[in-house]
Amino acid sequence: MIEHRLIERVIRLWEGLLDTVEEGKAADTELLAYGIDFMHTYADRCHHGKEEDILFRDLKKKNLSPELARILRELVDEHVISRNTVKELSCARERYIAKEKNALNDILAALKVIVNLYPAHIQKEDKRFFIPCMEYFTSPEKEAMIREFEAFDRNLIHEKYKSLVKGMESAKGVKPQK
Ligand SMILES: [Fe+2]
Numbered sequence: 001m002i003e004h005r006l007i008e009r010v011i012r013l014w015e016g017l018l019d020t021v022e023e024g025k026a027a028d029t030e031l032l033a034y035g036i037d038f039m040h041t042y043a044d045r046c047h048h049g050k051e052e053d054i055l056f057r058d059l060k061k062k063n064l065s066p067e068l069a070r071i072l073r074e075l076v077d078e079h080v081i082s083r084n085t086v087k088e089l090s091c092a093r094e095r096y097i098a099k100e101k102n103a104l105n106d107i108l109a110a111l112k113v114i115v116n117l118y119p120a121h122i123q124k125e126d127k128r129f130f131i132p133c134m135e136y137f138t139s140p141e142k143e144a145m146i147r148e149f150e151a152f153d154r155n156l157i158h159e160k161y162k163s164l165v166k167g168m169e170s171a172k173g174v175k176p177q178k
């Protein structure tokens with residue numbers, strides 16, 4: 001839930017960006033780039049990663065109520081929509097910089113999906129999902145999950161920069177080292 005508060009701040013910035021583009025101003029490609037990196041690395045890899053790879057994984061082993069099982073399926077589907085939409089937004093941004101026609105419309109469409117989806121997604125998790133789900137876990141199970149969250153977070157910075165270096169090497173035709 002703490003991580004949701006940071007994601008909401010980026011969504012608010014993107015709502016502002018959407019308003020300015022709808023008023024006919026140029027899209028702020030820098031704000032888009034920072035936001036896309038945030039959504040990719042923080043919201044999707046770090047935050048959804050902990051939800052999907054740890055919390056949801058363990059919840060799927062429990063005999064959830066039909067209501068919680070339904071919400072779990074919706075949350076997973078919403079993560080997929082968000083992941084795909086951020087990818088579309090990133091491509092539209094590249095095309096916008098290359099002055100391609102329609103790119104701005106695609107930016108607008110993707111931003112609208114994201115700013116509509118996230119507040120509702122976060123509210124569903126905060127108000128209707130996380131707290132009732134905790135009743136399915138014992139205290140040792142919850143403690144083990146927290147430890148796994150921490151290990152997941154610790155590993156991320158290494159994962160991100162290893163992949164960045166690999167990308168730079170492949171762009172330069174350098175053989176990657178082990
Ligand atoms: Fe989520």
Ligand SMILES: [Fe+2]
Pocket residue numbers: 004047051122125
């Ligand atoms: Fe979340």
